Amino acid sequence: MTAKGVGHEAIAIHGQLAGGDNRRPGDCGHHHRRGRRRPAAVAAAVPARRPVHQPDRRTAGRPARAPAHRRLLLLRRHRPRVRPDRHAPGHHPAGPAAHDQPDRYLRQWEYRVRLEANVANLADSQFRVVPGLANSAGISLESTNFPGYYLRHRNHQIWVEANDGSNLFRQDATFMARAGLADAGKLSLESVNFPGQYVRHRDGLLYLEAVPDAAGRASATFTVS
Numbered sequence: 001m002t003a004k005g006v007g008h009e010a011i012a013i014h015g016q017l018a019g020g021d022n023r024r025p026g027d028c029g030h031h032h033r034r035g036r037r038r039p040a041a042v043a044a045a046v047p048a049r050r051p052v053h054q055p056d057r058r059t060a061g062r063p064a065r066a067p068a069h070r071r072l073l074l075l076r077r078h079r080p081r082v083r084p085d086r087h088a089p090g091h092h093p094a095g096p097a098a099h100d101q102p103d104r105y106l107r108q109w110e111y112r113v114r115l116e117a118n119v120a121n122l123a124d125s126q127f128r129v130v131p132g133l134a135n136s137a138g139i140s141l142e143s144t145n146f147p148g149y150y151l152r153h154r155n156h157q158i159w160v161e162a163n164d165g166s167n168l169f170r171q172d173a174t175f176m177a178r179a180g181l182a183d184a185g186k187l188s189l190e191s192v193n194f195p196g197q198y199v200r201h202r203d204g205l206l207y208l209e210a211v212p213d214a215a216g217r218a219s220a221t222f223t224v225s
Contacts (some may be wrong), residue, residue, distance in 0.1 A: 096187070096222040096223065097222065098201055098219070098222060099182050099186055099219075099221035099223060100182070100215075100221075102223065104117045105117070105119055105125045107119045108124050108159075109124065111159050111160050112160075113151060113158040113159060113160060114204055114206060115205070116204070121145075123144050123145035126143075126145070127141035127151060128141070128142040128144055132174035132175070132192065133150065133169070133170035133174050134170035134171045134174040135174050135192055137176070138174045138176045139177050140174055141175075149161060149163070151173065152172040152173035153191060153199075154172060156207055156208045156209060157206075157208075158199060158206035158207060171192060172191075174193075175189040175190060176189070178198075180222070181211060181217035181220050182214070182217045182220075186221050186222060187221070187222050187223075188217075188222070191208055194208060196210055198210075198220040200220035201219050202219060
């Protein structure tokens with residue numbers, strides 16, 4: 001074997017030991033040297049080329065965006081906050097107040113209507129005034145946090161309940177808005193199916209009752225702004 005042949009054979013063996021034979025089946029080692037990897041010593045001596053960064057034309061000139069989790073935090077931080085006492089037109093921010101206890105407001109608690117001070121959940125004391133369900137000359141009071149639920153009397157107790165579509169419910173949930181019995185500048189609610197009986201508070205709860213005396217008339221009068 002010639003020295004030239006020995007040289008080729010040595011290079012081929014060295015290539016197999018360093019990284020394996022990369023030739024395809026049928027390739028000849030004398031004519032396809034580009035298919036073989038460089039020996040480890042040669043590869044280490046040649047510095048690797050760094051990829052050239054090509055700027056993306058779609059984002060060129062734009063400021064760098066924050067990571068997704070940072071953007072989410074920024075959105076939460078700058079999102080407009082809705083105040084819990086914000087109310088729609090026609091809603092009193094803290095509901096009707098008692099004439100004789102002006103720091104106490106009508107509110108529903110587990111659907112029973114009562115009189116309380118410092119109502120934390122203002123929506124429990126807010127009602128939407130709508131035309132009377134049984135008589136359009138009267139009014140009905142729809143709960144703002146339970147749409148479709150209305151203030152109604154049942155067994156002479158005042159509740160907030162869902163409209164079941166019955167004639168009895170429509171009658172029980174309709175009231176005539178009268179000038180306040182204790183103060184004409186305020187409001188009293190007279191039942192349409194029990195004329196002469198008014199919504200009034202007693203012992204912290206609301207009832208539908210006749211109010212023959214001054215104390216009763218004061219308890220049946222409410223301030224509505």
